[in-house]
Amino acid sequence: MSKYSAYTDQELTCLLQANDHGAFTEIYQRYWKKMLAIAWNHSKDTAIAKDLVHEVFLSLWERRAAIEIQSVAAFLATAVKFSVFKYYHREKHRADLAKENYEFTDVTHDEHKLDALFLQEYINGIVEEMPEKCRLVFHYSRELGLKNNEIAEKIAISEKGVEANLTRALKIIRGELKNYGWSIVVVLHTIISFRK
Secondary structure, three states: OOHHHHOOHHHHHHHHHOOOHHHHHHHHHHHHHHHHHHHHHHHOOHHHHHHHHHHHHHHHHHOOOOOOOOOHHHHHHHHHHHHHHHHHHHOOHHHHHHHHHOOOOOHHHHHHHHHHHHHHHHHHHHHHOOOHHHHHHHHHHHHOOOOHHHHHHHHOOOHHHHHHHHHHHHHHHHHHHHHOOOOHHHHHHHHHHHHO
């Protein structure tokens, strides 16, 4: 048994950022099957799922010093989901996926709508992996449009607690988007386009 198997995910993350290949191997052993299941669930293609999971772990190693990871499982799951969406964005299946979700008339508008769909799905994946209170506060605030005092009453926490959880949720989203090179300007533009 490897000495790394006794380490927590947080300890492995620190070692990974210090270029420890053994820590990377342990993270891979711990999570590759789960990530393969997620990729297959979204792609329904074993070969594609394996390629995408391989790319995610390769990217993790290559960018180990630059990325901020709060939860290894959440980080990898989000990365895999995003990789699947990017794959469909690149490949011919992209058109089929678009037809399932929207009826388009304008080609330029179609492109923006599809980009927004992928981005929205990616953000949804990030939100799904947040701690429960963060997730609830974000959902009530951003998706249902409730005010802080209404959210506080609904989930029985103080308004300060609502503000703190909302700030944390936005910080998590910004961090994940930054890790994958999304500019906040592009994100806002895409979401606005999506809602039109």
